[in-house]
Amino acid sequence: MKDVRTDGQPKRVFIRTYGCQMNVYDSDRMADVLRPLGYALAEGPEQADLVVLNTCHIREHASEKVYSELGRLRAAKTERRAEGRDLTIAVAGCVAQAEGEEIIRRQPAVDIVVGSQAYHRLPELLAQVARKAAGEGAKRAPGAGVLDTEFPPESKFDHLPSPQGIRAGSAFLSIQEGCDKFCTFCVVPYTRGMEYSRPVSAVLAEARQLIEAGALELTLLGQNVNAYHGEGPDGSTWTLARLIRAIGEIPGLARLRYTTSHPRDMDEDLIAAHGDVPQLMPYLHLPVQSGSDRILDAMNRRHDRDLYLRIVDRLRNARADLALSSDFIVGFPGESDADFDDTMRLIQQVGFASVYAFRYSRRPGTPGAALTDQVPENVKVARLAALQALVGQQARAFNESKAGTIVPVLFAEAGRKPGQIMGKTPWLQSVYAQGDPRLFGHIVDVRLIEGYANSLLGEIVVGPYEVAA
């Protein structure tokens, strides 16, 4: 049944996404689940009848932002109610999974808390909220939100409608979820559950749908995507490399990426695929977290510095122009100056195109939180600044090295200056050029003029890809 407002207008949902690309994918799928109920997308919370916060629990700061946003939404809900209307508030994602009951206790204005494996049940949860509202009217007790944070026996993927989430020629495709690695700093195994790989046939069907609907680029997603071990049509287990080769054969696909990978799961076939699958883009995000063996061991990363460096060499042998990016955590408990120096040396040795670096954040329930030798915050701040200065130089050098070349750019959105559009190179660099917005979703040859710290300036090469004005 479709939800309509008393004024006959369709209901609107605003979904705010925090955190990683997997959450972006989940938000798109929540929109897909709500569409058959009549929910159109709202531009902001002000226009919405339902607001969903799709949350991230990876660092303390990320979780706390959710509670501040809930405070603002509670005020909006009170105002709406004074006008005789309502605002339904739902919290989804990893904070919902980890702190479900706590959210309802701390913020009674929340109507729904739904975990990352249960959001296909949103229609039923909304119906429960409506039944409660009808039964209890204005007397509805605070803290009466409905909660579904189970890891249901059925896979949500079997209950989701066809995906619609293509933005300017690019789409995410979730192929794997959860993680069994239990790094001692990380909440993912607790919030996303054990490792699960979608069957090959489901992934290929979704890939075909997305490509037919206009995706030129697919990014395969998983918390530990290269641990993929999905069941193939013949009952055998497929690796990520095999899946990539099969997706690469679907006509119409120009670009393929995957993220996030663990060094331990970079097998030979996957490394080889970087050399022989033309659609696989020459950019890989391969988090290492630290360059110190002592810290890698304390983090339970199951790889050392040497293994990481050997994988990088093998990848570069397979694909000479491969650009690498990584995640680093500074100030993990017990990290000494010498350990941090090892991290800086590893960065110098590898040379990264981009890096995401974080101060260690103590996450309740993880083994790292119980360690006694926590690093003082001011030390973490100083180390992060030093690391960012180094990787900033590397990113700029990498961007500058591409100046003067002509590269294909997938244009996606408006640029910063009037008349400018922005797109991505095969190495995931942002390129700004003067161009027509009708180029969004097209791959166009661009001459790169100048490289900066975070982007490049380019000019569109006149040619067959030009869109007539």
Ligand code: SAM
């Ligand atoms: N699966 C990926 C891997 O093995 O590296 C990482 C996924 S995690 C969602 C994304 C990044 O968040 C991690 O690579 C790590 O750098 C960072 N992160 C996770 N837990 C953290 C914590 N407690 N404090 C700071 N950063 C953290």
Ligand code: SF4
């Ligand atoms: Fe978290 Fe990645 Fe480690 Fe899994 S492998 S526990 S997702 S950091």
